[in-house]
Every structure is written in C-alpha cells, then in structure tokens.
Amino acid sequence: MIKMDLLKRAFKVIISISVLTGIWQLTVLSGRFEKSLLPSPAGVFAGMSGLIKDGTLFTNLGVSLARFLTGYLTAVITGVTLGLLLGWNKSVWSYIEPVVQVLRPVSPIAWFPFIVLWFGIGDAPAVVTIFIAAFYPILLSTVSGVRNVDAVYLKVADNFGIRQPQLLFRIILPAAFPLIANGLHIALGSARVFLVAGEMIGAQSGLGFMIINARNSLRSDLVLAGIIFIGILGLLLDRLIRFLENRIKRKWGVSAEVRD
C-alpha cells in the first residue's frame, strides 16, 4: 500500500519535472532567447554535475547551512526566552508589542545598509539576516503560546503547589509548545527565503556567493544550477521540520496536522 503510494507520487514528480523541462527545452530551441539569458536544460544539468563533482557545491552548501543554523538557533534561543518572559509579564509586553508590530513586517533586506555598517562582511551579515527573519515569528508565537495556556493547567499547578521556576518548565513551556513549534516552523519558512540573501553582500563563500560569482563571470547556467540547489535544500529543510513537528505534536497529544 505505502509502496504503491510512494511509486505513484514519484511518478507524478517525474511527470511534472519532465513537462517543465520539455517546455523549457522547446523555448530554448525556438531560439528567441540568447544563451546567456536562458541557459539550456542540458547546460544547467552539466553545470549542476560540475558543481557536485568538483566539490564546490558541498563546500558552499556547508558554509551556508552553518550560517543558517547559527542565525536560526540564535533566533530560537532569544525568541523563546524573551517570549516566555514577555508572555508571562502582560504589562511589559503591552509596551513592547507596538515596537515589535512595527518592526516585524520590515524585510531583513531593508536592514542591509545597517547590517553592513554594523557587522561588516564575512559570516555576520548572512547570520544576522537569518536571525531577523526568524526572530519575530518565534517571539510572537511563544508569547501567544504562553498567554493561551489553558487556565485549567494553571489551576492544577496552583492546587499542587507548583511555583516558579518549576511552573515555567513543567507546565507553561510544555503547554505552550505546540504553538511554539508552529512558530518555529513559520520562522524556518521565512528564514529559508533569506538563506542566501545575506551572502550576496560581501561574503566570499556560500550558495549566495556562488550565484553572485557565477553572475559576475556571466555563467547563467551556473546561476540557475545554484537556484535549483537552493530550492532542493529549502524543500529538504521544510520536510525535516515538518517531520519533527508532527512527531512532537503526536507526543503532546495534539492531533498531528500537516500544513502546506
């Protein structure tokens, strides 16, 4: 049964990729676009295997992932910690919330001028960009998670003589966890989009640099190859977090839901 499902799905994926590649190849064959504007599927494929074979891909992939993890995990730690404190302390949150609501919709890219001024070049801009993108969803979902903890859990804790800091770790954090996990997922989605953005300003390595570098040497095939790798990487990251989230939700007694 499961095997059949898997086969069916693989079949659909292959069909959709083949059709897309077919249209692409036809467009290239029509000769209306210059090679530097629209590289051919074969060219991009050659570029991709070249990047894999000479190890360029994996070096840069490793660098990008390390930056991503640094930025994301920093956002998780600060976002959840601040969220727990602010969610519990309603009056302080009422002062902080307006600021957060104004800053939240600002794209990390708008911060680039300051990021460069404050953090220079190298790893930092990429890490900071990821951090900004991930921080707000995590903070906000943690705050709302804490505020929506079912009153009956707090009553039970009160009745059982559970006080701070045990209350935080034994009751509030786990009770808020499904919402926090949801925030972590959303944050991953929004940070993923900026995976390479920070590497396009002043980095000398990483997938973003790989693309900028290819552009500078007018290799549109390698630009597209890089884009495809980023897409695949993003997809894998998404699947990974969804897998973890569902496992945790099942354990937490929340029916596992899969969102698209």
Add this chain to the structure above:
Amino acid sequence: MYISIVEAYREYSVEDRGRMAALERVNLEIGKGEFICLLGPSGCGKTTLLNLIAGFDRPTSGFVRINGETVTGPSENRITIFQNYGLLPWRTVLRNVELELEARKTDKKERRRIAEEYTELVGLSAYKNHYPSQLSGGMQQRVALARALAVDPEILLMDEPFGALDAMTRMSMQDEIERIWREKKKTIIFVTHDIEEAVFLADRIVIMTSFPGKVKSVIDVPLARKRDRTGADFLKIRDRVFAEFELKTDDEPEYYL
C-alpha cells in the same frame, strides 16, 4: 466541625447590571469523612461554592474554615478534580500521577512506587505508559482521580467529574469513587446535576436552586452502602429530592410521578 462554611456570600460585578449574587449566604457544616453532593440546576452556584472551598476564589463576605483555619488559597490538602480532567497531555499516565510528588521533590524511586500504586488502584496499570489522548474519557477521569489521590489530600473536590461520560461508564465510575472513598476515608465534596448520582453517592445532599444561587435545603441519605439503585428506599429518597426541586414552583399544581 471539620469544614465550616459561615455566611459565605459571593457576588460578581456584571456590566450594565451592577452587582449580581452568584451565591446567597451559605451556612454549611461538613464532618470529616463525609461524602457531600452539591446538587442543582445550571447556574445555581455549585462551582462557585466549590471554588470557595478549594481556595481558588474568596467569598465577598463570610468565610470558609477547614480544621479551624480560614481558607485563603488552594492547598495540597484539598485537591480539585475538574470536569475536563486537567490532565497534562504531554505526560504519560504515570508522569501525570507523579506531578505533585515531583514538585514536592519526593525521591525518584518513591515517586514511581506511589504513582504505580495509585495507577493500580484505579485499574489503569496496563495503560501507565499511555498518553491521555490515547485513553477514553472514563479512563482519563480515572487518571485524574489517581493523580489527586497520589497527593494524599484529606479532601477531594469534584466538579461534575462524570458529566461528560456515557451512562454506563458513569455508573461504573460511581461505584469506583464510592469504593475509593470507603477505602481511603477521604472527605468528598462532589458537584453534580444528576439526582440519582447524588442519591447513590452522598451521605448528605445539598440542594441548590438558582436566581439567585443559594442552598435550599440539605437532605440526609441514611441508606446502607453499597446502595442498590433500584431498591425501594433508594427510589423513595430520589423522589424526595425530586419534590424538593418541584417546591420551587409551588403555585403550580403537582403533575408528575
């Protein structure tokens, strides 16, 4: 007396309508080891009264005294079991039962032993490593009961604990709570709006009526245990309780039974 409720009055301020009495002044004495049922229609102040005894809420005037001490807040000596169980869904049955022992920093082995003992008492040993979401409503209520008993309180406060259960499960839970009450000699204050449940369980039934919420009367249930739900004495008392509620509309003719 063990529990004295003296002139306990609770009002709430409601928008537009000013102050509203949720519970008219209540005077009630409860002895140690008694099984008391608070019986009445929705909105008559059963939960309000239970919360005053539990210490989750304070009376606007009057007081509740337990063992000579005025209640000012919740205590591990009186554990409330909520209608929706209040189990922590991220903990297994055993870890739920252990909750209070953990907070009290009981030694880990001892904690396990106590949790196993009470899980056994409510007949859930086979499910001790299950999560609450994997259990039926009746089983979840048993876990809540085991968790409350593991604290070893003198008083158990139960707010419509079997309200969400089907009739069959409800009856077996009534048997169970009665057995445990006899075995463990707890004082139980049990909220219900099921008349038969009250007659089956209570030493005394506190009859409450609404608009405003107040205690109308207290009925003794001098039946031997374990009670027979179909016995003539049982039915006689049940009818008396019915009649108590009917008196509310004493200008209307009697028309039933």
